[in-house]
Amino acid sequence: MTPDTLLGLANLTVPRKPDRSPTIYPDPLASPVTATQALSLPRLHTSELGALRELHETVARLVDGLLNGSSVDRAAARLTKLAQPSIATVRLDVGERQTVRARLAWSEPTPAATLARMVVVELGEIDVTRLKRCQRPACGLVFYDTTRSGTRRWHAESPCGNRERQRRYRSEHGSDETKPAR
Numbered sequence: 001m002t003p004d005t006l007l008g009l010a011n012l013t014v015p016r017k018p019d020r021s022p023t024i025y026p027d028p029l030a031s032p033v034t035a036t037q038a039l040s041l042p043r044l045h046t047s048e049l050g051a052l053r054e055l056h057e058t059v060a061r062l063v064d065g066l067l068n069g070s071s072v073d074r075a076a077a078r079l080t081k082l083a084q085p086s087i088a089t090v091r092l093d094v095g096e097r098q099t100v101r102a103r104l105a106w107s108e109p110t111p112a113a114t115l116a117r118m119v120v121v122e123l124g125e126i127d128v129t130r131l132k133r134c135q136r137p138a139c140g141l142v143f144y145d146t147t148r149s150g151t152r153r154w155h156a157e158s159p160c161g162n163r164e165r166q167r168r169y170r171s172e173h174g175s176d177e178t179k180p181a182r
């Protein structure tokens with residue numbers, strides 16, 4: 001599995017730098033419409049944006065801590081608290097031929113509590129050493145490395161992998177040539 005909710009929240013306001021354009025600082029939590037789209041939520045009220053921003057900042061801090069080795073205790077406690085209103089009841093589902101299955105039915109009190117709980121569950125299931133930040137300096141998006149070798153360096157081959165290879169090739173081979181104006 002890939003921790004899609006975690007990554008979506010961690011990357012929500014990471015600046016983007018399109019080629020030959022100024023850096024964009026996205027802020028989808030500025031309005032219910034953009035927040036709904038960015039987080040794939042059914043609908044939102046303006047009053048729910050504050051809790052979602054707190055969740056976003058908590059997840060970003062937690063991921064930063066996991067990536068740079070600093071303490072994540074406070075961020076983890078904050079995330080736990082945000083997830084707390086989302087509670088589950090257990091039910092027993094009966095299938096064919098007397099098979100039974102236990103299932104958790106979650107309450108969905110607020111969008112922030114639901115997303116916080118999803119992030120906690122994702123963090124419990126993934127290998128956190130595979131959480132990485134894209135190594136293209138202009139990018140900075142966080143991704144989950146699902147390669148068998150665990151050696152992926154870019155959030156995507158296009159554009160980041162391709163651009164970084166071009167840049168490295170130019171810096172290694174470009175010294176004898178007239179360098180293009182940058």
Ligand SMILES: [Zn+2]
Pocket residue numbers: 134135136139140141154155156160
């Ligand atoms: Zn990237």
